[in-house]
Amino acid sequence: MTALEVGAELGPVETGPITRAMLALFAGASGxxxxxxxxxxxxxxxxxxxxxxxxxxxxxxLGRVLVAWFPQEQVRSLGGRFRRITPVHARPRCRGRVExxxxxxxxxxxxxxxxxxxxxxxxxxxxxxxxxxx
Amino acid sequence: MIDTTIVGRELTxxxxxxxxxxxRLFARLLGYPADGVHRxxxxxxxxxxxxxxxxxxxxxxxxxxxxxxxxxxEDVGVDLxxxxxxxxxxxxxxxxxxxxxxxxxxxxxxxxxxxxxxxEFLVRDTAVTRDGELVAELRNVIVVVHREAA
Numbered sequence: 515m516t517a518l519e520v521g522a523e524l525g526p527v528e529t530g531p532i533t534r535a536m537l538a539l540f541a542g543a544s545g546x547x548x549x550x551x552x553x554x555x556x557x558x559x560x561x562x563x564x565x566x567x568x569x570x571x572x573x574x575x576l577g578r579v580l581v582a583w584f585p586q587e588q589v590r591s592l593g594g595r596f597r598r599i600t601p602v603h604a605r606p607r608c609r610g611r612v613e614x615x616x617x618x619x620x621x622x623x624x625x626x627x628x629x630x631x632x633x634x635x636x637x638x639x640x641x642x643x644x645x646x647x648x
Numbered sequence: 649m650i651d652t653t654i655v656g657r658e659l660t661x662x663x664x665x666x667x668x669x670x671x672r673l674f675a676r677l678l679g680y681p682a683d684g685v686h687r688x689x690x691x692x693x694x695x696x697x698x699x700x701x702x703x704x705x706x707x708x709x710x711x712x713x714x715x716x717x718x719x720x721x722e723d724v725g726v727d728l729x730x731x732x733x734x735x736x737x738x739x740x741x742x743x744x745x746x747x748x749x750x751x752x753x754x755x756x757x758x759x760x761x762x763x764x765x766x767x768e769f770l771v772r773d774t775a776v777t778r779d780g781e782l783v784a785e786l787r788n789v790i791v792v793v794h795r796e797a798a
Contacts, residue, residue, distance in 0.1 A: 529679055536677055543674040544709030548728060560729040561795070569733040570708055574678040577705035586743060592704055593737025593787070
């Protein structure tokens with residue numbers, strides 16, 4: 515990737531689409547067995563129209579994209595806030611921006627703003643990461 | 649309202665082995681490259697890793713699977729159907745690999761309400777260790793939605 519500068523944009527990288535089969539397998543693979551993501555009856559009883567993706571699916575895509583942008587050994591932190599649900603059939607787009615370059619614990623790090631969007635109505639996740647620079 | 653006396657409660661998991669086949673499925677579902685260090689043993693070996701590399705977001709679900717959160721929700725009388733994931737944060741100190749054995753120590757660090765009590769937030773901080781060494785830290789915030797609260 516090109517030299518990192520404050521304000522540099524990362525992505526977008528399109529992922530998905532989210533499918534019901536994938537959510538069922540993700541429940542077992544991830545360990546989050548909450549039935550609201552895999553059983554339509556449970557989702558409807560809780561007031562939703564349908565099952566929807568675990569928040570960690572969208573954040574999982576963000577993690578995948580982040581370690582494609584930077585070596586995983588350099589990722590010091592990663593996280594975010596879940597803003598809206600990600601419905602079945604969505605194709606989450608992962609994006610980022612370099613917010614600042616800082617020195618922490620004797621190493622140069624880039625602080626990134628990260629977000630995942632599925633449409634024009636605001637991100638499903640707003641997050642951030644800190645990565646060490648070589 | 650969630651009983652705030654649960655703040656400070658700490659639960660320690662059993663020793664958990666990071667399973668290769670499960671890591672591979674997790675990585676495949678999220679679209680990690682088939683020939684990369686998260687899915688391909690030869691690629692991991694060629695890059696100097698002892699086994700498949702654990703994706704940076706994997707530990708959150710595994711912590712959920714210890715059921716510490718379900719026990720906590722049950723103890724405070726919260727129905728799982730009213731709970732949404734609010735935030736998840738990871739701090740990484742070491743790269744983890746398939747076959748590693750880890751322990752989660754999860755502490756409830758805060759409980760607070762917003763929107764006149766219609767939303768309650770439960771904050772949990774987890775230390776992840778391997779052979780006693782701190783390898784990662786997790787912070788999770790869940791939101792309890794009280795739809796019928798006055």
